[in-house]
Amino acid sequence: MSTQPRILLLDTASLYYRAFFGIPDTLKAPDGTVVNALRGLLDFVSTLKTAYEPDIIVACWDDAWRPTWRVELMPTYKTHRLADPDGDAEDTPELLSPQVPLIAEALDLVGIPVVGAPDCEADDVIGTIAQLWPGPVDVVTGDRDLFQLVDDARGVRILYTARGVNKLDKVDNDWIKAKYGINGSQYVDFAVMRGDPSDGIPGVAGIGDKTAATLIDSYGDLAGIQAAAADPESPLKPKIRENLLSSADYIAAAVKVVTVRPDACELGDYKAAPLTDEQRAALEKFGEHWGLGGVTGRLIKALG
Template identity: 30%
Template sequence: MLVDGMALLFRAYYATATSGYIRRTKSGIPTNAIYGFIRYFWDAVQNFDPTHVICCWDLGGSTFRGQQFSAYKGNRPEAPDDLVPQFSIIRDVMDSMGVPNISAEGYEADDCIGTLATQFSKDMDVMILSGDHDLLQLVSDRTTVIIMKKGHGNYKAYTPESLYEEKQLHPRQIIDVKALMGDASDNYPGVRGIGEKTAHKLVQEFGSVDGILEHLDQVSKSVRVKIEADLDMLLLSRKLAEIHCCVPVACDLDICELSLDERNVVDKFEELEMKSLCHLLGVVV
């Protein structure tokens, strides 16, 4: 199981912060996101029973996408002050559980996940845990993408069959749809005036962005004019939407086998004053 660390951490933070209560240690260190992260993470472990686990993270700072398009993710607010110190602490927590933390400078967690999924799926089945639908482009016969839905313990597992059943798209076509419609969350526009519905229809009819461009004469005039006016942005948006699967990261299987060292776990959870989580993990205190 490849875990999208930031997706879980942000979800866990906002699930509790909206109530106005932030869990803290006696010394004032915020731990609400860490506490929620472990609950989400362990619920997924119990539900899907992976033998090996890796957690992937964004490093912050510039990425190759930001170099290609300076406004990439430029609309995102700064992380809340109470969340910032938890970025490093959660990595220590995962270390205590024997789960490797993987990241790569200049790349996003998605790229690390894509690279590791490509490597491991040659020999074994891979699960990806996230709330980010961008990762659906990585679905394959050996890779299932598990999307966390609203509510604790609520998941949708996507295989090539279930993805097509729900969206009438093949995994790689997720990239083409995003290239056309853009992504407000990541702050790139795609083709102005083309929304999700039209993007889906075009990709379903012509197969891909390349297929659309090869048959522009068959596209309605209003859509054709929009594509021709924003052709450069369409091609750039496709680059931004595609997860890179050749990032310089690797992890040996024996390192990521899920096997808790109970003493390490107890020590770390006691340090963070969240001893009750030991019982959740079945660790004897």
């Protein structure tokens, strides 16, 4: 077991969207501002800190939800989430937008670093810190693409929120193998072939989860699969062969789009520290102003 500190990386937007859509928007501050996402996100932090006892928590942030370099590689990337087809702003719910800076402010008050990187998504920040951190890493997210980071040898796992923050799936290599029939290290190749409509990644026609897993099992990786497609003597079905060959340009771009960056940011000097009296007082004042009720006390208790 590692003696290095355990770090918990939050895919912050994934969590505050979950809170926003899962908690009634009737929760309001005294001035009428809706605070359901703010309250929910802070309660998630309390739950995660109590359940998983990380030494350090880092809130990873989308400095760019749709990075320029990913769009240049794949123009369809997240286009369905655009507020205006001719713009670049995300179609964020009207009642959520004012809460996002409040979430960042609350996290800062309790000493949880909010870390983004220029023209990068939170996924890239997570991927970089997970690569550089010397101890075990837990990543809290609802994004399956981050399964590519799972590394049992280094203690990197995903706490997957599909069933809710109170019923997290602890995703290690065995979990991925049981779910998809592949290893975590093969997840990018799998995702590229299968595609992901929620991110505007089309995939290879005729290849879903089962076919992608079978191809990886037979040929090892995308390079092996493409070599088989180019070999007329290989046993690939004609239509699968045709679709793979015609998707060569897509595959080359999609691998770069799906792969999270390992160099998005510097590794900060993150250290474990209990809340100070000043931090507790500041959070209590913040909680009173925004009508957070018992959320503030739970967070103070969880963070120590």
